[in-house]
Amino acid sequence: MKPTPLLSCRGLEAGYGASQVLFGIDFAIQPGEIVALLGRNGMGKSTTIRTLVGGLRPQRGEIHFDGQPIHALRADRIARLGVAIVPEGRQCFPNLTVREHLLAFADTRNGVAEPWTLARLYGLFPRLAERAGHMGNQLSGGEQQMLAIARALSTNPRLLILDEATEGLAPVIRDEIWRCLTLLKAQGQTTLVVDKYVDKLLPLADRNLILERGRIVWQGSSPELDAQRELWTRYLGI
Numbered sequence: 381m382k383p384t385p386l387l388s389c390r391g392l393e394a395g396y397g398a399s400q401v402l403f404g405i406d407f408a409i410q411p412g413e414i415v416a417l418l419g420r421n422g423m424g425k426s427t428t429i430r431t432l433v434g435g436l437r438p439q440r441g442e443i444h445f446d447g448q449p450i451h452a453l454r455a456d457r458i459a460r461l462g463v464a465i466v467p468e469g470r471q472c473f474p475n476l477t478v479r480e481h482l483l484a485f486a487d488t489r490n491g492v493a494e495p496w497t498l499a500r501l502y503g504l505f506p507r508l509a510e511r512a513g514h515m516g517n518q519l520s521g522g523e524q525q526m527l528a529i530a531r532a533l534s535t536n537p538r539l540l541i542l543d544e545a546t547e548g549l550a551p552v553i554r555d556e557i558w559r560c561l562t563l564l565k566a567q568g569q570t571t572l573v574v575d576k577y578v579d580k581l582l583p584l585a586d587r588n589l590i591l592e593r594g595r596i597v598w599q600g601s602s603p604e605l606d607a608q609r610e611l612w613t614r615y616l617g618i
Contacts, residue, residue, distance in 0.1 A: 384447050386411045386570050387432070387463075387539055392441035394431045401427040403594040405441070409539070414561075414571045416581045419591035420617050425574045426468065428591065429543050432572075433465050434458040446538070462538030466545050472524045472531075474517035478508050481516065481527055487535045494567070501530045504560060522553030529560060540564070540571045547576075558584070578616060582606055590615045 385408035392405035401424050409415050419425050430436040432443060434455030443451040450458050473481065479498070488495045502509035505526045511519060519527065525545060532540060542561075546554040558580050564571060565584055575581055581588070582602040590598040592615050605611060612618040 383410060385409055385444070386413075386446055387572075388442075388444045389432070390442045390444075392428075392431065392443065393439045394427055394436055394441075395439060396436075400439070401594050402431065402438075405594075405596060407589055407596060407599065409570060409572060411538075411570055412568045413586045414565050414573065414584050416578075416585040416588045417572060417574045417591060418576075418578065418581075418588055418616055420615070423591045424594040425591055426543065427594075429465065429541060429572075429574060433463060433541065459535070462536075463541065464532040464535045464537035464539070465541040465543065466525075466528045466532045468544045468547065472516035472519070472527055474515060476516055477513050478516075478519070478527055479512045481531050482508075482534050485531050485534050492536045492538075495536050496533045498534075501533060504533075504563065505530055505556075522549050522556070525549060525553070525557065526560075529557070538570060540569055542571065542573045542575070544574055544576075546580075554580075576616075578605075578612060578618060 388408040389405050393400065393402050395401040405428060417425050417428065427436065431438050434453055438451050441451070442449060445461055445463065450461065476484065482498055482501055507523060508526055508530055511523060516524065516527070529545065546557050549557070561584055573581060573585065582605065585602050587599060587601055588605045589596050590611065597615065598611060
């Protein structure tokens with residue numbers, strides 16, 4: 381008997397008005413997996429994420445979280461079930477301190493074995509501990525990204541979604557984000573990652589999905605993707 385996926389999509393179609401973007405998306409994420417969603421710009425990755433978290437109502441198809449249908453739920457209801465997103469653009473509050481960000485969103489309702497306390501979050505990102513009293517608008521872009529990830533973790537999510545978490549960051553800060561994801565993987569955090577740095581994702585991801593014009597055209601393990609470099613050229617522009 382197959383285990384129940386933490387998240388599953390079947391026949392997912394979505395778009396904006398008369399413009400359809402997703403055409404029958406099917407995939408599942410098992411508990412503890414890290415899955416990478418890959419594809420060039422404009423292929424439907426952000427629309428997929430928006431649909432999963434309730435920001436966009438699907439036109440057709442189903443989304444289940446831990447066996448429960450969520451495709452008709454509002455974003456806040458989906459978040460309360462244990463889905464947290466680190467959105468593209470970070471979206472920190474300029475008039476809240478680092479500490480206030482992390483306390484304002486803290487939630488332990490999902491019954492995780494080792495909840496993310498303030499001390500644990502500071503341990504993951506020591507730079508945030510140093511900046512605890514700084515306002516959101518006083519942080520560098522890299523620090524804001526660390527804060528966005530820590531804020532999502534403070535909700536103790538069952539599924540963490542990262543949408544272009546390393547976009548526009550200096551290489552040294554990107555490495556800090558990858559280090560964080562490696563630690564989360566070791567701790568069994570189920571994660572869906574959208575990012576363009578495929579070489580960095582390969583050691584992390586258990587499975588990879590390639591999106592092309594709103595359809596999943598390939599999915600497989602990181603060793604399989606590493607061995608098929610023609611996919612990188614054809615679908616990822618690498």
